[in-house]
Structures are given as structure tokens and as C-alpha cells.
Amino acid sequence: MKMIMAIIKPFKLDEVREALTTLGIQGLTVSEVKGFGRQKGQTEIYRGAEYSVSFLPKVKIEVVVTDDLAESVIEGIQKAANTGRIGDGKIFMIDISAAVRIRTGETNADAL
Amino acid sequence: MKMIMAIIKPFKLDEVREALTTLGIQGLTVSEVKGFGRQKGQTEIYRGAEYSVSFLPKVKIEVVVTDDLAESVIEGIQKAANTGRIGDGKIFMIDISAAVRIRTGETNADAL
Amino acid sequence: MKMIMAIIKPFKLDEVREALTTLGIQGLTVSEVKGFGRQKGQTEIYRGAEYSVSFLPKVKIEVVVTDDLAESVIEGIQKAANTGRIGDGKIFMIDISAAVRIRTGETNADAL
Amino acid sequence: MSVATLLNRLAGVLAGFVPVLLAGAAALAADKPAIDHGDTAWMLASTALVLMMTIPGVALFYGGMVRKMNVLATVMQSFAITCLVSVLWMVIGYTLAFTEGSPVIGGLTRVFMRGLDLTTTSSLAPTIPETVYAIYQMTFAIITCALICGAVADRMRFSALLLFISFWLILVYVPIAHWVWGGGFLGAAGVLDFAGGTVVHINAGVAGLVAALVLGKRRGYKVENLAPHNLVLSVVGASLLWVGWFGFNAGSAVAADGRAGMAMAVTQIATAAAALAWMFSEWMVQSKPSVLGIISGAVAGLVAITPASGFVAPGGALVIGLVAGVLCFWASTSLKNALGYDDSLDAFGVHGIGGIVGALLTGVFAVAAFSVSADSPEGTAGLLEGNPRQVLTQLIGIGVTVVYTGVVSLILLKIVDAILGLRVDQETEREGLDLRLHGETVH
Amino acid sequence: MSVATLLNRLAGVLAGFVPVLLAGAAALAADKPAIDHGDTAWMLASTALVLMMTIPGVALFYGGMVRKMNVLATVMQSFAITCLVSVLWMVIGYTLAFTEGSPVIGGLTRVFMRGLDLTTTSSLAPTIPETVYAIYQMTFAIITCALICGAVADRMRFSALLLFISFWLILVYVPIAHWVWGGGFLGAAGVLDFAGGTVVHINAGVAGLVAALVLGKRRGYKVENLAPHNLVLSVVGASLLWVGWFGFNAGSAVAADGRAGMAMAVTQIATAAAALAWMFSEWMVQSKPSVLGIISGAVAGLVAITPASGFVAPGGALVIGLVAGVLCFWASTSLKNALGYDDSLDAFGVHGIGGIVGALLTGVFAVAAFSVSADSPEGTAGLLEGNPRQVLTQLIGIGVTVVYTGVVSLILLKIVDAILGLRVDQETEREGLDLRLHGETVH
Amino acid sequence: MSVATLLNRLAGVLAGFVPVLLAGAAALAADKPAIDHGDTAWMLASTALVLMMTIPGVALFYGGMVRKMNVLATVMQSFAITCLVSVLWMVIGYTLAFTEGSPVIGGLTRVFMRGLDLTTTSSLAPTIPETVYAIYQMTFAIITCALICGAVADRMRFSALLLFISFWLILVYVPIAHWVWGGGFLGAAGVLDFAGGTVVHINAGVAGLVAALVLGKRRGYKVENLAPHNLVLSVVGASLLWVGWFGFNAGSAVAADGRAGMAMAVTQIATAAAALAWMFSEWMVQSKPSVLGIISGAVAGLVAITPASGFVAPGGALVIGLVAGVLCFWASTSLKNALGYDDSLDAFGVHGIGGIVGALLTGVFAVAAFSVSADSPEGTAGLLEGNPRQVLTQLIGIGVTVVYTGVVSLILLKIVDAILGLRVDQETEREGLDLRLHGETVH
Numbered sequence A, B, C: 001m002k003m004i005m006a007i008i009k010p011f012k013l014d015e016v017r018e019a020l021t022t023l024g025i026q027g028l029t030v031s032e033v034k035g036f037g038r039q040k041g042q043t044e045i046y047r048g049a050e051y052s053v054s055f056l057p058k059v060k061i062e063v064v065v066t067d068d069l070a071e072s073v074i075e076g077i078q079k080a081a082n083t084g085r086i087g088d089g090k091i092f093m094i095d096i097s098a099a100v101r102i103r104t105g106e107t108n109a110d111a112l
Numbered sequence D, E, F: 001m002s003v004a005t006l007l008n009r010l011a012g013v014l015a016g017f018v019p020v021l022l023a024g025a026a027a028l029a030a031d032k033p034a035i036d037h038g039d040t041a042w043m044l045a046s047t048a049l050v051l052m053m054t055i056p057g058v059a060l061f062y063g064g065m066v067r068k069m070n071v072l073a074t075v076m077q078s079f080a081i082t083c084l085v086s087v088l089w090m091v092i093g094y095t096l097a098f099t100e101g102s103p104v105i106g107g108l109t110r111v112f113m114r115g116l117d118l119t120t121t122s123s124l125a126p127t128i129p130e131t132v133y134a135i136y137q138m139t140f141a142i143i144t145c146a147l148i149c150g151a152v153a154d155r156m157r158f159s160a161l162l163l164f165i166s167f168w169l170i171l172v173y174v175p176i177a178h179w180v181w182g183g184g185f186l187g188a189a190g191v192l193d194f195a196g197g198t199v200v201h202i203n204a205g206v207a208g209l210v211a212a213l214v215l216g217k218r219r220g221y222k223v224e225n226l227a228p229h230n231l232v233l234s235v236v237g238a239s240l241l242w243v244g245w246f247g248f249n250a251g252s253a254v255a256a257d258g259r260a261g262m263a264m265a266v267t268q269i270a271t272a273a274a275a276l277a278w279m280f281s282e283w284m285v286q287s288k289p290s291v292l293g294i295i296s297g298a299v300a301g302l303v304a305i306t307p308a309s310g311f312v313a314p315g316g317a318l319v320i321g322l323v324a325g326v327l328c329f330w331a332s333t334s335l336k337n338a339l340g341y342d343d344s345l346d347a348f349g350v351h352g353i354g355g356i357v358g359a360l361l362t363g364v365f366a367v368a369a370f371s372v373s374a375d376s377p378e379g380t381a382g383l384l385e386g387n388p389r390q391v392l393t394q395l396i397g398i399g400v401t402v403v404y405t406g407v408v409s410l411i412l413l414k415i416v417d418a419i420l421g422l423r424v425d426q427e428t429e430r431e432g433l434d435l436r437l438h439g440e441t442v443h
């Protein structure tokens, strides 16, 4: 199994989720994160104190899939999350050596 | 070493932490996440605009342990977090190739 | 490629980011997390109800780099985040088997 | 008639004569009406209450309903409008609206609020200092402008908003206030608007609707999740609106008297009734009573009772509240979806519709005895007291206001669009107005 | 006595006669007591202040103390109760509580608040419009009902709460208000309760305790982390409670006079003293002065001074505050834990205990001179002025209230439980009332 | 002069005599000035408004500007100071500041506020109960102390703050209040300070600056991100400050009269002007109009108009506002950075500078006619009315205050440092004051 971890722009979340649903993905986990990258933030100035906001709000998606699905999931995310502008984000793939569904105790592919 | 990543129901956090403590685990990291899965969310309607709340609040636990402990940690979490109802969550296992304790520079098993 | 995941004290974030920038790192992702570890939290008492605050605010940094950079990144973080006091945090290394830049579709090292 | 009664009456007449005499003499002595400290106390407090309706009232009510990335920009709109309108009102707005002039516009005697001293009073508010009356009315101008922002939330440029509001205040609000309250032709025609159903709410609601149409829909409307980020803020805002509205409606009696008391009573009753009406409607239709629903209903009730307060009795207020709650619920959910405009926070659905409902029903439920005065010894009756013509008069007031504010707002928006551009660019709308327009974020 | 003094006195007597004459004549002329604009101004403002105590005061005070997933449901309770009680009060509550009837219950002359016009006054408040008095009292009924919610937070069904409050208002609050303030038997027996220590706080606190016992403990009590999610909200709530309480206590003078002033002064002193007392007690016992502690202490002080304000002097207020701060701290921490009930937000520990402390100490510190009136030319003295019987009288007032509200609340809860079920199901309690009951979340 | 005019005048004189006679007689009859219910109504309301300025006003204004880990500790400071100062004021502060004594300090007749009954009045406020005057002044003492906290945010020990404020209230605030308002030498010298530009704002601002210098900079200053965590809170705080400031300035007329009205009007105008001035300055200099900027400007305007309200006309207020907005913007951004002190939330930049600007310009724009009274039949003119000496008098008032508060605050800080230590330890500053000092967190 693979975990696909994607960092995307927040407003793309709904589109990505739908794209994954059409691929048959039944579950995923989302967190709010802050991203630092080529896309430069604004400068915030509070009463003369400047803070360059190097961190921009992003959304992280983690979805674990069987090996055969990994490729198409990456592709699906890449298409749905793409706006062509800087800061669109990244997709990473990580090996998962075991998975368990807490409710039933099912493991691996059955657990997803 | 392995990282055990578990997505659980929020109110189960204290029980899981205690279960892990009894296994001798000395550290773990927790984040608030939102989960999409078989468990269906409610529909939120704001002045006629419907948003199906496909995302439910969950808690993600990340705990890195030596290989020999991994099995019992998974088991411990699975037991403590189980309610038998849909949405109880998942446990994933990921390989960790190095670990460092920032304070001391100790590495790998010593770092945990 | 490797993902370096570091759990650090929140006020060290800016220093760590700068350290990584000097190493040539162009992107990273940050989340707010809560840590449980040797560093003991305070006890919060609300109208006679005690809650031991076993969880302390930490910041998690995830940065994906090419294999050759991994070592120096870990070292850089360890130095920048170190205060010598308990609770400084951990650094973990995870293998990444693929990376994609959403904007361009570039992959692996080019995507970082 | 017994001798005792006769003597009693006589004593009454004579006793009644003493204060008249004294008052007359005092008036001669001072050559102007005396300032009543009780009335002034209430109008000072009312002014504070109405200011509180906008900051932090409207600021929070609206701020809680937008996405987190736009919350600062939204509260900024209310705050900046408060400042801008205050200065413009002092410079030119007050004099054009509330000093003697023609039936169409007031005069220029109070430009820069000149000529006021500690004893000046206005003929529109003879028992309080004119300074208090001018600032009290200023707070009405402020909130009217701030209400419009609900329709354009999430997508209007800050600079364009300031320019638009500057024009709009002088060219729309000021004349309409003069027509209804300042000695203008609508007031003369008998249009009843105790505290601003027409001047404030229909006016702001329609201007908002026009602005929403001109600006177009928010990016992601009906596709992305645009849910309110923190309704606790909105509840606080609605609560302070409610509390402050006592100053708005009971303050419109411009005295601490029985009419102020009646205005407060009917305000409380209509508001509660409308909130329950919206809540139960929603509970039936959508199976859950929402927080956004009940607070929206409360505001709808406050809006609808505004023109009627001071004219209607508790029973009438109850009906006005119930009707407004149901109709505004329908307008802000079904009607809006059916017509397909994106009035982000329902400035029109709540204030426009609520104002129209209230203005009309004022014509139905007005109790003549409540508006008896020296000028109008019989007061103005409503339909239920046998005066169907009042409903027509109310319709005229509504019609004139809707057309005037609709047309002029449209023209002003087009002008501002040409000068500055009304809408933020795509990146700004995506990444949030807070960061892009104001360089700040809520962490 | 010198001739000068004599003449002086004579002039005084004569001069004193003039206003009496005028007033008498005016009364004859108008055939009813005159409305005082100063008093009315203060009572209009007080009504706004007391409304602000519930929305947003209590809403935020309680809303900040629950877990994040229940914050909307909690503020919703205060808001919905405000609406519900307003309408019920207008329909039937006011007339049963505050019009002439028997020592047990009032009459029906003001059903639907009928019969009020711009000049009507109540004999209970002769210098202000009756509309103002009725709405002022409405805000007391509202907050009393809202306070109960603290005991049942996190686990009561919204529909059940509304039904319970509807019954409770009519069958518990209205009679007790009549007994103490509306011409009923407790007032006649000499029970002192200036602003509602008995009617409001003991009443709500005991009803809350009963409800907490009937509902049972929150799931996860003593096991999971049920810590308050945002005490900033609670600080705002407590602050607005404090500010609004000036309307509650000083407003209970129903006049802008020296008694109102004294009531305000003692309120401020007792509140500050209680807050410091709780803070320092906690600092000693638990080694840290908490924000929740100091604001709880302030509310405890406000509660305890409520019955006493208008009767006691600054020195007495200081003692009342200190005692209330320490005792409510003890009740909300040690006593609650010892007895093992789960009064989620300490409605009983703060309002019940604080109310009892205040009611008793009113009997100790009452200054006779402050309650001198036409009906009671000597005023009512307390224990310190040599009248130990007053403490007994206070005890009777407390006892009757505790027993009546305890028993009837229990019966009503059982009835509502049978009809609707009092408690939410397990899933709802786990996933949060906001989403499950109201379909909304704070993001 | 025609006969008619003559008769008219005569009638006026005679008629004018009647109330004088009656009033004189009434005074004789009662042997003390009568309490005016209208004035009392306004002063009761004003007291509530000024209390609201501190809790929740200042608490939120400051609380929103710190980092999230310090928000509870910050609001706690305002709340605890409110309680502490209330009790100390009741015990000793009021009597030393506002009862008859020497030009340097007041007397001891009102220790523990003894000797007050329902009819007592103070010669400083003859138409309202002395209880009201004492508590009204209490709220001024409270906010002055709370304002200082802005300078020491994020790093001062809570215990040290309480001890310092206790000393400071008695040894700095109380004497200065007496000097200017209580019959002391600055008032006698003709220093104009209507509502506290000197007593409150310069005083607090300078004390804050000294405290910031003694404490040293925050850890991470200019290196880490110390950005405000939630400016919505600050907007609410600033809004409530603005609303409450009507009680502060218009309340300082101690009557509901024309002077109160004028004070309210100029307050509104100067505040709006200063907010716009700051906003547009920042927009030009830093390319974006920030929310923190506009609310800071509003507070700067409120501060600057404080000494001038009651003395200046709308035109003067507009200028005072504009100048204060620009200068405080400059002080809080450029000056602070140039001098390198870390006044965390700009207590000095806004209150110190704003207070000095206002105190000086009061000497420029004072309108003699507004301060006419029995004691001063010609009133006090400012520079523009041909009295340049008033500017000098104002400078003396400023100078005395700056030196006195500067020196004594420094000494007190050193003493408290020796006893308790002023600054929290490094761990506490790193992990947040909320958790370490108060054992609580915002989740």
C-alpha cells in the first residue's frame, strides 16, 4: 500500500475529494497546514513591526491506497488541484507496510 | 523503527494515550484532522445553501517505536480506540529510517 | 528522496526555517500539533476539575529532500531547534518513493 | 354633574394653567425651548446604543458569516464606514438632511456643524441639545451604509466601497432621510416611518441587492464550501443589534416618555416573535433549528418593527414579527435561490424584505392614539382602525424609496467601477481579502 | 432659636408647600401619576442593560466554558430562551406576575399586554410607563431561565429545554415573582429581595441542580478532558454581566435616584470583593489564580449583592462580597466534588449558593434608613441594626423558594422526559450538539 | 427700543425670577441641592459605559494583539485590575482624591465610603447622588490602571503587576486626580482637562513607557513572529471603547445637558477623523490600510479629544482628530522604532502622545462660552480666541504630570522588582503566560 500525501491550495479541496471519489477512494484524511515555498507571502506590518508572512495556508491530504491505485490517484489529484499558478503544491508517495481498520480489525487492503 | 499513524475519534484520545503509556511508550504527537470516509457527515444548511459536511473531526496520532513494539502498539490502539461503530478510524504503519532527539543528538532507538 | 519530519518547539520555527533556507531548501510544510513526551505539562484546574495537560503545543515540519541533502537537513534542524532543555523534540526520516509538482507535473527531484 | 366634580375640574384647569404659565414665562425668558435632562439622558444613551449596533454589532454579525480568510476585511468595512460617514455627516450630511430647506433637500446652515452652542436645539427635537440630535441621526446614517456591505461581502474592493459609500450617503441616504423625517415631501404626504423601515432598511436592502447584481456572484458560489466560519461572532453581533435597537426605536421618540416605552415594548415582542417564526419554519422545512436561522429571524423582526414602533400596540407587534420571520426566511432561502442572485449575507432578504413588510403593516396596525400631537390632534390610524388609505400611503413611500435608491445606486456603482473597479482580482478572492487588502490575518 | 432660623424654617416650609401644591394639582388635572422623564430614561437604559446580560452575556459566559463542539448549541440556548420567554411573558407571564390578584397569583387584566397606552403606569412603578416596567421585568424572567442552562450544558435536548422552560416560566418563575414583588405573600411577610436574590438566583440555581441530577452526569465526566474551549468568550460574558448588572440592581430602584445610586455602588464593591476573594482562595489552595476563577467570583459577588443592593451600605457590601467569593469557590469546587453531582457550569454553585448567602446577609446588613417609604416610614432594619427577626424572615423566603422550585422543577422535568426525552443520544453527545442538533459548526 | 420689546424683556426678567425663587426656596427647604433624575439617569448609564471600556473593552483591545498563548493572561490583567482598583478606591482612593483637603491631597472623610446615604451629594457633582459620583470616578481609576498593561504585555508577572498597580493607584493616580479635578493646585492654576487627557492618558502612557523600559524588550522582539493572534477581538475592544467613551467624555459634564451633548459630538468627530487620518497615513506609507491601524487611530482620537471635549466646538474637534491620528501613527511606528523601546501594545504611542496632543490643542481650540459657569462667568478661552496663555497653562499641566508619574512610577517599579521580581522567567515567556501563570489555555 501507498500513502499519497498532497499539499494543495485550500479552495481546491472539494474538487480533489470529488476526483478521488470518482476513482473509488472511500476514505482520506485532511489537515490544515502552512506552506513555505516558491510562492512568496505578503508582508504583514503591525504598528511598524514587519513580519514577512512566509507561510501560506495550505491543505494536506493523506490517502492510503493499494499499490495499483497509487498512480491514478496521483494523477487525479494533480489534475484536480492544478491551477497553473505558483503555489499549487506537491504530491508525495510513501510506503505503508500495514493498515488496520479500528472498528473491525480488518487489515491491509481490506482496511482501506 | 516504525511510525504508527492512527486516525481515531477525538474523544478516544485520552484512552489511547493511556493504553500506549502502559506499553511503555514515552512520547507521541497528536494533530487535529478532518476525516472523510464511510461514516457520512451531516448536511449543514446556511440560509438555503446546503453544504454536505463530508468531513468529520478526527484526531491523528503519530508515534514512532522500535520494530519490536510496533505490533503491540497497533493492537493497543485498536483496542482502546474501538467503539464498534462506523468511523472508528484506521491505523497505518510506516518505516522510519532514522530518528534524532534534538535536545541531545541521540539517534534511533535512543532518540525515542 | 527522504521526508524529514521534525517536531520542534513553536518559537523555534523561524530559526529552523532560516537554517533550512541557507541549506538551499525551497519548500516545506508546517502544522500545529500537540506533543506528549518526557516534558511534563502543567495541571489545569477548572472549578475543581483537574486536567493534567499532558499535551504541549509543538510544531511539526515536513520537508522532502533529495537523499544527498537529508543528512545536512537533519543536522541543520537539530542545531537550530536545540535549546538543551527537555521537550526540544524529535526528527524522523521517512522514504519517499515519488514526488510531483502539481503546477507543472514535474516529478521527483525536479518537483522539490 | 355634582359640585364636587365641578370644583375638581376647575381645580384641574387652574392647576393645569400654572405650569403652562411658568413654561410660557420661561420660554419668554429664554426665548427658546428648555432642554429636558431626562430626555437628553435617554438620547445620549440611545446614541451610544445605536453606535454599538454598527461597531461591534453589524461588524460581528457579518464577520462571523464569512470565511475565516475574510473576517478582518468584513469587520473593517463596518469600522471604516463608521469613521467615513461620521466625518461626511459632520461636514455636509446633517445640514442637508435635517435643516430647513425645500421638500426635496435641506439647507446649508449647519455645514461643518457650525453654529451649535450648548443651548441650541433643533425644531425636530425641541427638548434635547441639537448636538445630540445631530449625532443621534449620524449613527443612523452609519448603520444604513454598513448594512449594505452584507450584500457585497467577500468580493468588493475596499477603496471602491469607500468611494461608493461616500457618494451614496450624500446622494441617496441624505435626500431620503430628508424626504421622510427632515421636512420633505414623503413625511408631508403622511408616510409613517417611526425609526427607519424605509429610510434605513428598504434603502440599504435594495442598494445591497443592486450591488450584489452588479458585482456578480462570489467565486465558488454553489460549488465550494462558503459556510460561515464562526457563528458565535454572529450571535454576539445579533445580540448587540437587538440591545442597541432599543436606542434605535425607543430613541426615535426623541424623549424618555410613554411613546419611547411603547416603542421598546413592541420592539421586544416583534423581535422575539420573528426569531421564533424563522426558527420553527426552518425546523419544519429543514428539520433542524439553526443558530443562523434564529438570529436572522431576530434581525428580521427588528427590521420589520422599526417603521411601526411608536405607532402600533403589542398585539400588532406580535403579528408583524410572525409575518416578518416567515417571509424573510422564505426570501433568504427559497426566493434567493429561485432568482439566483448572490446576496452574500442577505442584506436584501432580511433588510429589504423585512423593511417592506414592516412599512406595509405599519399602515395596517397603526393606532391613531399613539401619534396624537399638537400638529396632528387625531393621530394617524391604520387599516384596522378604519383607514385603508394609510396602506396606500405606505406603498407610495416604499415605491419612491425602492425606485430612487435602486436607480441611483446602480448609477453610482457604474461610476465607481469605471474609476476604481468594484471587484477584487481572482487571486485576492482566492487567498482572502484579509491578507491581500489589509495585510493581516486571524491566526 | 434665633429669628433668622425661624424665618428660614418658615420659608422652607412654605417653599416646600409650593411643589406639593403644584404636584397635587397636576395629579388632579391628569388624574394619574406623572411620568418622570429622568426615571424613564434610566429604566429604558436598564432594560437594555439587563437584556444584554443574557444576550450576549450569559450566552458567552456559558459558551466559552463548554467544549468547542457544543459552543453554538450553548449560545443558542440563551438566544432561544430570550425569544421564547419574551413571547410567553407578553401573552400571560406579565399579567400573572405583576397585576393585582391574590397573594398567590396575579390577575388577567394584561393578557397579551392589552390595555396599555402611552400614559398607562403600574402601581408598582408609578413614575414610568407601564410598558417599560413590563419589559424591564421581562428581561428578569429571561435571564432567570437562561441561567438554568448552565447546569444542563452539553447533554440536554433542545426541544426538551424549550418545553421545560415554557412550563417552568409560568409555573415556577411567575408565581415566585408575584409572591415577592407582585403583591404576594412573601413580600407581605417582609422578605427583602431588592433585585432578585431569591426570585432569580436561588430559583434558577436550585432548578438547575435538580435538572443536573435528573439528567445525570456528562459522558466522560472525570475521565475525558472537558476543559473550557475558550475562556476569552467567558471573560467577555462575565464582563457584560457585570456591566449589565447595574441595570439589574440599580434599575430595581425603578427610579434614577439616590437609592439607585447606592444600589450601583454596593454592586460594584461586592462584585470586586467577591472576585478577589475567589481569586486569592484559589491562589492559596491550587497555587494559581485562574481566569475562570476570578470571573466566577465576580458573578458570585453580583449574585450575592442582588437581594441586598438597595438595602445595605458600602461596608456591608464589602463583607457580603468577601463571604460570597469564598463560599461559592468552596461550593463549586469542594462541595460539588464531595456530593458528586455534575452541575456542568455551576449554576447551583454560583447562583444557588450565592443567592442564599446574599439573601441571608441582607437580613444582617440591611440599613433601615434606605428602605424608608410612605408605606414603611421606619424602613426595615437588619440584624446589625438590632432586628434579628429579619434574618428569620429571610430564611423563610429562602426556604419557601427552595422547596417550591425544587419540587415543581422535578415534576416538570419528569413530565418533559416522558413527552420528549430530556437527554440527547450517545452519538450526539460524542460528536457535538452543534452539528447534530443545529446542523452547524464553528470552524 | 419699542415699548413691546421693553415689556417683553420685563416679562422675561420677571418670569426668570420665578424659577430662581422656587429653586432658592426648595434649596432652603431641603437644605441641600436637589438630585436631578435626568442627570442621575445619565450618570448611572455613563458609569456602566465607562466600566464597559475596561471590561471587556481594554481587555479585548489588548487581548487580541498578543500571541495566542498570552491572551488569557492579558484579559486577566484588565479584569483583575478592575476588581483590585474597585476595592482600593472604596477603601481609600476616593476620599483622598475627591474630598476636601489641601491643594495636594484630599481628606479622609469618606474612608471606606462611610457616611453616604441616599441623599448625600458631593460639591463636585451637586445634582447627582454622591454614590454615583464616587463609582463614576472609580471607573476612571480602573481604566487608567488597565491601560498601563499594554506596555508590559507578554512578560510581566501577574503578582508584580497587582502590587505595582496597588501602589501606583494610591501614590500616582489619586494625587494627580486630586490636583486636576478634586480641588488641587493644577485645577486652580487653570489647567483644562475635561475628561482626563492628563489625569488618565498622559499619566498611564508615561507610566507604561517607564515600565516598558524597566522590564526590557520581549524575548524574540524583532526576530520572531509576535504578530497579533486575533484582531477581531481588538476590533470589538476598540468598538466598545468608542461606545463607552461617550460615558467617559459626555459623562464628564456630570449632567445630561448641552455640555454633555457637545462633548459627545466632538468625541464622535475627532475619533472618526483620527481613525481616517491614521488609515490614510498608513495606506500611503505602507501601501495597505490595516485593521490594526484604523482602530489604533480611533483610540488615538478618543484619547486626544478627551481633555478637549466640553471645551471645543466641532471644527476644533476635526483638527484635533486629524493631528492626533497622524502623530500617534508616527509615534507608534517610526518613533518607537527609532528609539528602540518595546512598548508592546503602544500604551505610550497612543495614550501618552495622544494625551499630550489633546491637552495642548485644548489650549488652542477652547471656546470660552462653553465653560461659562457661576465661578467663571467668562469661561476659559483658548489661543484661537486670543488667549495664548492657556497653551502655557496646558504645558504646565502636562509637564507636572509627566515628571511626577515618570519619577514615581520608576521608583515603584524598582521597589516591586526588589520584592517580587517584575518579569516572568524564560520558560514562562516561551510557553505562554496563560498556562504558566494561570494554568489555563485557549484551545
Ligand SMILES: Nc1ncnc2c1ncn2[C@@H]1O[C@H](COP(=O)(O)OP(=O)(O)O)[C@@H](O)[C@H]1O
Binding pocket: A007, A034, A035, A036, A037, A038, A039, A040, A056, A058, A085, A086, A087, A088, A089, A090, C026, C027, C028, C029, C030, C062, C063, C064, C065, C101, C102, C103, C112
Ligand atoms: N520540499 C518540500 N517539502 C515539503 N513540502 C513542500 C516542499 N516544497 C514545497 N512544499 C509545499 O508545497 C507548497 C507549494 O510550493 P511552492 O514552491 O510555493 O509552489 P509550487 O508548488 O508551484 O512549486 C508549499 O507551500 C509547501 O507547503
Ligand SMILES: Nc1ncnc2c1ncn2[C@@H]1O[C@H](COP(=O)(O)OP(=O)(O)O)[C@@H](O)[C@H]1O
Binding pocket: A026, A027, A028, A029, A030, A062, A063, A064, A065, A101, A102, A103, A112, B007, B034, B035, B036, B037, B038, B039, B040, B056, B058, B085, B086, B087, B088, B089, B090
Ligand atoms: N484510505 C484512507 N486513507 C487515509 N485515511 C483514511 C482512509 N480511509 C479512512 N480514513 C480515515 O479514517 C476515518 C474513518 O473511516 P470510515 O470509513 O469513516 O470508517 P471506518 O474506520 O469505520 O471504516 C476517516 O474519517 C478518515 O479520516
Ligand SMILES: Nc1ncnc2c1ncn2[C@@H]1O[C@H](COP(=O)(O)OP(=O)(O)O)[C@@H](O)[C@H]1O
Binding pocket: B026, B027, B028, B029, B030, B062, B063, B064, B065, B101, B102, B103, B112, C007, C034, C035, C036, C037, C038, C039, C040, C056, C058, C085, C086, C087, C088, C089, C090
Ligand atoms: N516516539 C515518539 N513518536 C512521535 N513523537 C514523539 C515521540 N517522542 C516524542 N515525540 C514528540 O517529541 C516531543 C518532545 O519529546 P519529549 O520527550 O518531551 O522531550 P525530548 O525531545 O527532550 O526528549 C513530544 O512532545 C512529542 O511531540
